[in-house]
Amino acid sequence: MSSLSGLEQLRAAAIDGRTENVRHRQNEIQKLHLCLRENAATILSSITKDSDSGSSNTSLESEAEFWLTMNAVEQQYDGLDFEASIKQEYLIVTGANNQGRRIGKGVVVIRPTTHTRFYSIIVPLVTAIAAGSCTALELADTMLNVDSVLKDILPKSLDPDTFCIINATLYSQEHVFLVDQTAQSNVSSVDRLCSNYSARAIAIVDRDADIEFAAKTIVKARFSFQGTSPYSPDLIVVNEYIKDEFTEACSRYAGKFFPSMSKSITVRNNNFLETKKALKAAEEKGEVTTSGTTLFKIVDIHDRSCPMTKMKISGYCLSIISSSSLVDSVSISKLSPDLLALYTFSDPATAKFLSQHVNAHTSFANSIPSHILVGPAAPITPVPAPPHHKYSTNMFSSPRPQYIALPAPSSNLALIDDMLARFYEPAGQSSALVKLRGKVVGKDGKAAKLLKPKKVQPEGSQLGFFEQGILLGAGLVLTVIISTAIGGIWVVKRSIKEQRPL
Template sequence: MFLLVSNSSARTIAVLDRAADIDAAAKAIVTARFSFNGTSPYSPDLVIVNEFIKNEFTEACSRYAGKLFRKNSVRPQNNDCIKTARALREAEEKGQISMFGSGSFKIVDVLDRSDLLALYTFSDAATAKFLSQHFNALTSYANHIPSHLLVGPAAPVSPLAPPVRHKYSIEMFSSPRPQYTTSACAKDDVALVDSILAGFYEPARQQTALQKLDATMGGKQGRVLQPKKIQPMGDQLGFFEQGILLGLGSVLAFAVSTVGISIWAWKRML
């Protein structure tokens, strides 16, 4: 029996490659980020975009975000830099990052290597597979963000794999309790073991039962497997042997032809 604990503090990251469907990716990310006022643990906390599609992706995000919010409900934020600096300072105090540099130029070294809650990759199949293998995420999704993830808490950290369309499975709320109605051992073996236990205070009786058990187990020992015959070596030449013989043949042919031409020229001179 184990407790179902959700890691709600883990981060969620989306990665966009240059081969991604920009319009579909922007729609999925904006919807996931701003649904339920951004309180879902599976809403993307960080979006990593390829430089070649950054402008197109930004325009697509602005277009879809404008459909979710009214113009008069959006207020310009002039303190983004202050919020970013405060967030970096808090992360450094918690030991999650290490910062170098001064002024507006900062190099951030991420020290927190804990698992991500989810990874969303938008790219072709090969790139999505590669990114999913190199990001330590509890779950990964390629070219989509499931809507059911945005509802409710984070999926529990469990050795049991959750179902595809849900966060919980019946096995997570069950514990195995086997019930045996018949003995798993043979009756003769059980009788021998019972006789050994019954003669615990009678050494002679116990010794006799042990001898019977030893004889019984010795008769049930499996036969010794005979070693397999070694297959004869094939008469075909390998790759390296062929190369060596080809090189020796070329050298020998060159040497024979050179000697032959030299003898012929020497006879002509006589």
């Protein structure tokens, strides 16, 4: 079946409402789960082969990807309640509003990223099914083992009227909802769900951080999954007072990440070549110095104009730059205007300040969750991503509320309704207009009454981070001045007393 005819079949099924029934969605997800479960060994093998870089962590990461994906499938299945859906469908019949009604996007086309390919394909697929959409996978011919396995098992398991695989890139995107995990900009619209895979992630390590914990957490996030996760920190901003200690801790944990017998590590990612090229150029210009082994590099950035402070990093490369203060850390972070993620390692008050002043889609204080490293960047949408996965059914559906019994309106709204409802009775309409004006016109004759003033908050009742520092500094200065003055007066008095004749 050609890609075009497959999409036409999906459109026909969407028009017929084939996927609106929750029982159908349950059956499809159940078949998908059974298919993945029965082919677990083959899938795990394919994931490992695609990501085999020579690291001993590869098989463990493959297991993590597989089970995280299965967890997402189970969550979507558990979220479907047939009895509740029937009750909601007949709310209008019983005289109740159906405000939470949503419908699927119709035909969803998924364009997956290569990073953790299995998760990146299955999770949006199962979420779209749960939302009531027909789905198509855009899988062009590749050498990836995961693609080969899924092309074989998925069509055998899912309804061919509501699922298909497209073997080429879909250029015409009319009448489909595109899930694009390969986008390179913040593109967002009503007919697409895009992940900006080029957006950067930054970690800030303050002087009060637990250095050992921060180093261990950042090394794990940077080096796991071949260092290709969009959420791996691209730049680590470290306070200058702890930079040497932090760098030493990172080198120590990086050495433990790889087995001693490893000779070489292969990262199958084009972005890694760009990282290596930029690193070599920066070294030649004296903008950075590097340490580490043939397996990994710890990069100490000296020049803030170095391109590595602004680029997306891939592979086993940990870039560190020093800052002199919190304000300086914020300034460095703003070299990238729109961050994918911010990780702060500090006390809670400092974490609050940093996450408030650095513009990032999401921020984590004293943690980099392992699950966030799997899958694509979360799509750019006003709908928040769920806590442990990148997609939710609300992203793949549209609100379609139904009303039959609105709550009683306010007195003003009731008067407006009364006035407009008397279109057949001019005298009654004029009377209603007089009442309305009497309610809303102010004593000064203007079109609306003044709003009631809010309670004024006393000045200084809430001090910000910097205000507290300023007051504390001023207090210390005044304490020194007063102590010095008192001491001086005491010395003068004693001197005068000693000089006074007996």
